[in-house]
Amino acid sequence: xxxxxxxxxxxxxxxxxxxxxxxxxxxxxxxxxxxxxxxxxxxxxxxxxxxxxxxxxxxxxxxxxxxxxxxxxxxxxxxxxxxxxxxxxxxxxxxxxxxxxxxxxxxxxxxxxxxxxxxxxxxxxxxxxxxxxxxxxxxxxxxxxxxxxxxxxxxxxxxxxxxxxxxxxxxxxxxxxxxxxxx
Amino acid sequence: xxxxxxxxxxxxxxxxxxxxxxxxxxxxxxxxxxxxxxxxxxxxxxxxxxxxxxxxxxxxxxxxxxxxxxxxxxxxxxxxxxxxxxxxxxxxxxxxxxxxxxxxxxxxxxxxxxxx
Numbered sequence: 001x002x003x004x005x006x007x008x009x010x011x012x013x014x015x016x017x018x019x020x021x022x023x024x025x026x027x028x029x030x031x032x033x034x035x036x037x038x039x040x041x042x043x044x045x046x047x048x049x050x051x052x053x054x055x056x057x058x059x060x061x062x063x064x065x066x067x068x069x070x071x072x073x074x075x076x077x078x079x080x081x082x083x084x085x086x087x088x089x090x091x092x093x094x095x096x097x098x099x100x101x102x103x104x105x106x107x108x109x110x111x112x113x114x115x116x117x118x119x120x121x122x123x124x125x126x127x128x129x130x131x132x133x134x135x136x137x138x139x140x141x142x143x144x145x146x147x148x149x150x151x152x153x154x155x156x157x158x159x160x161x162x163x164x165x166x167x168x169x170x171x172x173x174x175x176x177x178x179x180x181x182x183x
Numbered sequence: 184x185x186x187x188x189x190x191x192x193x194x195x196x197x198x199x200x201x202x203x204x205x206x207x208x209x210x211x212x213x214x215x216x217x218x219x220x221x222x223x224x225x226x227x228x229x230x231x232x233x234x235x236x237x238x239x240x241x242x243x244x245x246x247x248x249x250x251x252x253x254x255x256x257x258x259x260x261x262x263x264x265x266x267x268x269x270x271x272x273x274x275x276x277x278x279x280x281x282x283x284x285x286x287x288x289x290x291x292x293x294x295x296x297x298x299x
Contacts, residue, residue: 018200019200022200022204026204026207026208029208029211029212030208030211030212030215033211033212033215033216033235034215036215036219036231036232036235037215037216037218037219037222037232037235038218038222042223042225042227042228042231045219045228045231046231049231049234049235052212052235052238053238056212056238056241056242059205059208059242059245060242060245062200063205063245063246063248063249064249065245065248065249065258065261067258067262068241068245068258068261068262068265071262071265072238072241072265075265075266075268075269076234076238076265076268079269079272080234080268080269080272083272083273083276084227084230084231084234084272084276086276087227087230087276087279087280088227090280090283091226091227091279091280091283091289106218106222108221109217109218109221109222110218110222112217112218112221113214113215113217113218113221114214116213116214116217117210117211117214120206120210120213120214121207121210124203124206124207124210129202129247129250129251130251130252131201131202131247131250131251132250132251132252135249135250138249141255141258144254144255145255145258145259145262148255148256148259149259155259158263162263162266162267165266165267165270166266166269166270169269169270169271169273169274170270170273172274172277173273173274173276173277174277175277176274176277176278176280176281177276177277177280177281
């Protein structure tokens with residue numbers, strides 16, 4: 001597919017599209033999580049976290065995990081991130097946020113994190129994974145996931161336990177977070 | 184001279200992205216979360232780091248689900264982690280708000296009432 005427009009041959013990018021999309025999503029995820037790790041203002045860190053959530057949701061979609069990608073956006077961006085921002089805004093008056101004291105140097109944590117990253121890279125490089133190099137085209141996963149969750153021979157009991165855990169955690173959180181009257 | 188002559192496409196990432204690419208992204212996101220947990224003093228910022236690390240683990244699960252013989256089990260595990268992360272964030276923020284009410288600060292190096 002080469003256009004003769006302006007006598008420039010535009011190369012056919014179609015076979016490279018997955019690589020380009022993956023590269024973009026990977027860059028968004030990594031840069032946003034670095035922003036979340038290093039932004040001086042914690043609200044900026046929360047925005048970095050949001051971008052990282054979206055980038056990772058895109059990677060899930062590329063991996064053919066459509067339901068997990070949507071759940072990621074709904075639960076993480078719509079739920080957990082909103083909770084975190086509430087937490088940030090309700091507890092804003094800290095020493096560091098008020099500029100009363102400088103945040104301690106992040107030099108050693110960054111060094112340790114970089115070391116850890118290269119350790120994982122070495123481990124990935126040195127591992128033999130039992131993988132399919134050219135997996136089949138992804139199909140819709142939602143029906144499969146739904147059946148697996150409600151099949152007594154598969155994940156019915158863990159699924160119900162997770163529901164009870166969520167209910168207990170949210171009731172407990174509501175109980176803990178209510179404001180005490182004069183003590 | 185045309186674009187094709189410069190071999191522009193040779194500079195682009197390869198067409199098929201394998202498991203390793205996803206594992207490297209997950210490793211980078213996990214390391215960023217680790218740095219966040221270690222470097223920050225604000226309890227909510229530490230929660231942000233924990234969420235990053237959980238996301239990286241989830242990315243690994245889904246990637247192995249795609250390229251390995253897991254069928255759909257990797258995605259199911261990722262969904263369980265999602266539910267537990269939601270529960271954890273809710274409880275942790277309730278605790279943070281409570282501590283802030285009681286002590287007026289949430290920098291974890293200042294919350295040392297139980298220190299022996």
